Every structure is written in structure tokens, then in C-alpha cells.
Amino acid sequence: MSELLRLLDVRQEADADSWSGAAAGPAGKRAYGGQLAAQTLAAACRTVPADRPPTNMHLQFLRAGDAATPVRYTVTRVYDGRTAATRRVDSYQGERLLTTASVSFAATLPGPEHGHRGSPPGDPETLARTGPAGPAPSLPLDELDIRISDTGTGTGFVRRLWWRTTVRLPDDPLVHTLIAVYVTDVYMIDPALRVHGHSMAARTHRSGTTDTAIWLHRPVRADRWNLLETSSPAAARGRGVVTGSLIGVDGAIAATLVQEGLIAERE
Numbered sequence: 001m002s003e004l005l006r007l008l009d010v011r012q013e014a015d016a017d018s019w020s021g022a023a024a025g026p027a028g029k030r031a032y033g034g035q036l037a038a039q040t041l042a043a044a045c046r047t048v049p050a051d052r053p054p055t056n057m058h059l060q061f062l063r064a065g066d067a068a069t070p071v072r073y074t075v076t077r078v079y080d081g082r083t084a085a086t087r088r089v090d091s092y093q094g095e096r097l098l099t100t101a102s103v104s105f106a107a108t109l110p111g112p113e114h115g116h117r118g119s120p121p122g123d124p125e126t127l128a129r130t131g132p133a134g135p136a137p138s139l140p141l142d143e144l145d146i147r148i149s150d151t152g153t154g155t156g157f158v159r160r161l162w163w164r165t166t167v168r169l170p171d172d173p174l175v176h177t178l179i180a181v182y183v184t185d186v187y188m189i190d191p192a193l194r195v196h197g198h199s200m201a202a203r204t205h206r207s208g209t210t211d212t213a214i215w216l217h218r219p220v221r222a223d224r225w226n227l228l229e230t231s232s233p234a235a236a237r238g239r240g241v242v243t244g245s246l247i248g249v250d251g252a253i254a255a256t257l258v259q260e261g262l263i264a265e266r267e
Helices: 003-008 033-045 173-183 190-194
Strands: 018-021 054-061 071-080 084-093 096-106 144-148 159-165 205-216 226-236 239-248 253-265
Touching (some): 003 033, 003 173, 018 033, 033 054, 033 071, 033 096, 033 173, 033 205, 159 190, 190 253, 226 253
Antiparallel strands (some): 054 096, 054 205, 071 084, 084 096, 144 159, 159 226, 205 253, 239 253
16 A cells, blocks of 8 residues: 555554544644544544445644554544535544534535646646645655646745655545645745745744635546645734646646635744
8 A cells, every 4th residue: 555545544443433543744733724624524434335425525733643653533423414424523633622523424516617727737748747835744755746827926926736646546526625725835825925025934934724624526537747836915913815726638627625824924
């Protein structure tokens, strides 16, 4: 099994609605937020029939976790209807509550559709393999191909992050969704600093995700090119908001994302 798939394969504990997520390491480093988000979604999905895929997740980061310690996820079955379901998921290391999230599920129903942009700008194959825009957390970068092509400055700054996996993946749509959630937290709050000429990599500001939400519109193929396009519409009080779209190579918007993060000046 690849390292990426191992990290997303939560294991059931003695309690039927309690799951354990593997640690990525190293010791003493802060746990990667994308891993907590993806494992949260994986735990919630284990309690819902496969004919009701996830439609959205809203997750709040309460405390920093230790990257070398496994995380326990407890799932509360908030609602089960004929075509929809809702779960609450809390994550812990020991007795420390790290995150709390709500996840919604719904059966696929016929209805009007929109959200196709046409071909995304640029060709990722012509870009150099850059990796994340800064020192990455504990990511299996040998299993992820990340290429960045930013545009604009100031309030016109746009982060264009192309990504795909480089390992063989099963056809299970949930696996591809989990990987997408995992990747989308890679320095996503950075555009809120870039508007002002700063960056998370420079460490001139205290930065980190405080709140993230994702709406899942269409299936994702993690082993094909995907474009995460993000920008920051507003920042104040030491916090910034970033909005984004996850777009396939066919131009279809697969997900919409909103993230709030800390961007406070260091004392």
C-alpha cells in the first residue's frame, strides 16, 4: 500500500463509531490539517451507505496536533433520512480535542447542472514540478505531483496549483475524494498573505488554518490533473479568508472551498 493510501485508511476501534487515523510524523511537528480533514471525512463515510456520497464538510481546527501521534475520530450519527444523512466527527489525541466537524451526505438526484468553465488556463505538463509553495508538512511528495503557476499581485493574486497522484489508485470514488480533501489544505491560506506581499513560507506572520469548508459537486479523479484555483477576497483582525474551486482538466468544477486562517503579525 502507498503511504498516501495508508494515511487515509482509518481503522475501526472497539467502539463501533470510533476510528483511528495513522500518523505521518515526524515527532515534534504540527499535524497536517489536510490529513486531519481527510481522515475526518473517511471516518464519517464509514458510517453511511455508499449510495449517499458526501456533499459537504465544515471543519474547525481547535488545537494543533502532534504529527507523530495517531488520531482518534468519534462519529455521532446526527441524522439518517431516506436520501440524506448528517454526521458530527470529533478528533482527539488522548483527551485533547483537535477538531470538530459536520459532514452531510445525500443520494444523487436528477436536476439542473452548471459549473463548467471550459478548459482551465495553461497546461500543467509545461510547468516544472515545484511541490508546495513552501516547506511542506509531512506529505508523501514522491506520490504527489504538484506544479504551481501563480498570477497577479495584490488583490488580483490568484494561486493556481495543479496536482495529481503518481501512484496507482483503486477505482473507488471515495478514495479519490479523500485525496482531493487531503491535498487542498496545502498552504491554501497563503493567498491571504500574498495579497500583501508576504507568504507562509517566509514565517513573517503567525499563520495556519482555523476553519475550512468544502462542497463536493462532482466526482474527482486524483490520478489525473486537477487545478486548485484560489484567491483571498478579504482579511481583517489578524485573519484572512480564501475561496477556491477545484477544477478538472475538462473544466468541470468538482468542488468549492472556503477557508479561514490566522495571518497575524508576529510580536
